[in-house]
Amino acid sequence: MDKAEEIKEMQAWLDHRSEVEQEAAELIARCRFEEAMALLETLS
Numbered sequence: 001m002d003k004a005e006e007i008k009e010m011q012a013w014l015d016h017r018s019e020v021e022q023e024a025a026e027l028i029a030r031c032r033f034e035e036a037m038a039l040l041e042t043l044s
Contacts (some may be wrong), residue, residue, distance in 0.1 A: 017043055 020043055027036035 020039060024036040024039045027033075027039065
């Protein structure tokens with residue numbers, strides 16, 4: 001795998017992580033803590 005492909009994969013992973021974290025923050029704002037925690041656990 002060349003560096004460009006590696007960077008693209010890493011960026012895709014970071015984009016996905018950011019989306020999940022944003023969704024979890026929105027759930028927390030709505031007091032849906034258990035759903036937010038379950039969502040964040042999918043990142044592990």
